[in-house]
Amino acid sequence: MTVPLRPFEPVGSDQLVELGTQPIPVTPYCDPGYFDLERDAIFRRCWLHVGHLADLPEPGSYIVRELEIASASILIVRGKDGVIRAFHNVCTHRGTQLVAQESGRASKFSCPYHSWTFNDRGDLHAAPDFNRFFVEKADCSLKKVAVEICGGLIYINLDAKPNQSLAEFLGPLKEQLDSLPCATATAFAEYHYEIDANWKLVYDNFQEHYHLRFIHAKSSGGAGTGPSNPFGYATKFEFIGPHRKEETWFNPDFQPAHVQGIAMNALASDAIKQGFPPLGNAEYLCMFPNFFMFTSSFFPFSHTVFPVGPRKTRGVFRFYWQGEDDSASQRFAREYSLAAMRDVHAEDRAVIEAGQRGMCSGAIKHIHFQAQEALCRHFFNTVDAAVQAYVAENRERRV
């Protein structure tokens, strides 16, 4: 959804205090034990965004996604019947990882170790000298993983029996995701990063604007800050169960530089041609636990933050587009959008890592979120509630 440009009206602090005002402990950002709890309480239970239908354009397409926090490798396949299925990328013979390539096309998957071969439904199709085993082929299928689609986005759930459908998990965001350009995108651009920081510290950086004028003074070029809103604060916050979103402010008096202006005009023309609003304050969706989507026509990016270890994370940014480039102006505009946003995101890395080093130095026990960092506080509250509920659940089980 895009709303018209208008002068800045801040969200009052009084509207945000119900999230709490207390300092936030640093332990959850540093402690390996807390990270282990997050794995079991959140990442082995929640729906996790892992790809897009554009990754699986035709029957036989497959992708492999590594989820380091759960030590899981997931094989996602569009079968000959068009159905998308997900499996643990693990041969049921001796546990060898079945597929090494990140993506490709195949109708069968053969284990490199002893050549057990599975079809695109996960059934064991053939295994050399199988009559010497003490098991039936029907009992050797690949282990299924729950998979669902929303807004063109592929989600998996590592819980063998998810306690919610994806639609229930996303709530009202499902309808919004279904209406975004991403839902019908068939092409994407992408960049990756790795960073020495806890996943929550990384995620927090991308859901607050307080740092814009200090870290992004150059790359933002004055589009996101202005005299009426020097910090570039959001104009609206919304909290939706474990998820949250904001309306980002776009400076109505922004004057682009020469090439920047040509690129933005081309992006706006393209959006109009495809029936999407070209201008306005875009919404920024922060979907639990680790996924962002920006609804801007200029910078239509998603960002997934994958925890790797207590102090190590990797991120994937994607720009989803309607179709392959079909004109020079469109190709130029997309290249500019990718390069410009990469410039912004590159500026965040060093300061996030510096934050991690400081937090884990033992010098401070708490950090502080101000009212306009409300999304960070809501996120912390949600993570910690899930972890504490999991701890209580296990305590009850032991009693």
Next chain:
Amino acid sequence: MSDDLLLPPGFDSLKAFVSDWTIRTSADRASYRDQSNFEELRRFYDAASPHLARALEYLDAKPLSVHNEQDKRLMSLMLTLAHVSLAQELQVEAEGTHALSRRLMRITSSTADH
């Protein structure tokens, strides 16, 4: 090949940049910006940016799929300009230090590469 055939008619002033600044992929264009010093970036920006609007208008006259080699070179120069303009219009004196962070954001896919 004669220099006269390097670029479409009307873009002769950019011929000197063809050998270094026509670059095949988005990742390579980003990387070339990182490796270039500010003076090299400035020379390319000053030469290419006045022609951007006209170049896109010329190239838009036919679909990408039927672009000939001259068209493709001009397109590639303009795509490199997208990266270089960020150095010249936005980063300016911060470009050198910004390049160090940028390298760690690895472009792995781009529609312009297809």
